[in-house]
Amino acid sequence: MKFDTxxxxxxxxxxxxxxxxxxxxxxxxxxxxxxxxxxxxxxxxPNTSAKVYQELEQEGICYTKRGLGTFVKEDPEMVTQIKSEMAEELVAYFLKNMEELGYTREEICSLIRKEN
Structure with a gap:
């Protein structure tokens, strides 16, 4: 994986x-x-990987069973929620960057429609 600095x-x-x-x-x-x-x-x-699991547990995505390991929660709704949250973040990031380029929301929608 290539990391973003x-x-x-x-x-x-x-x-x-x-x-x-x-x-x-x-x-x-x-x-x-x-x-x-x-x-x-x-x-x-390894300290970073411990922090990764700590963060995932705090977000309610996984849990640890002592001596057995870390597991993804068995909650199908969680997957839908994660997907929705990630999509919202991507859209917000995209809109912010497009608006910084000087595009209006209408122009952005028009550009998206052209790509379909």
Missing amino acids: SLPIYRQVVTAIKKDIVSGKIHPGDKLPSGRDLAVQYTIN
């Missing part, structure tokens, strides 16, 4: 895991890699 690495890995959940690569109930395996997979520090 403007964002904390742990946030980028959290986002990558959320994308894997939304896309179906990771399913509700699946066991996530150990902290060490996650560190190797993303070439990050």
Whole structure:
């Protein structure tokens, strides 16, 4: 994974895991890699991988069973919620950047319609 220097690495890995959940690569109930395996997979520090799992737990996406590992919550509605939140963030980012280029909302909609 190539990291963006403007964002904390742990946030980028959290986002990558959320994308894997939304896309179906990771399913509700699946066991996530150990902290060490996650560190190797993303070439990050083990402390960073611990922070990734801590963040995912705080967001209610996963939970840890002592001695067994970290698992994705078995909540199908959670997947829909994550997908919706990620889409809203992308749209807001896109709109902000387009408006910074001087486009109005109407012009943005027109450009999008042309692409379909």
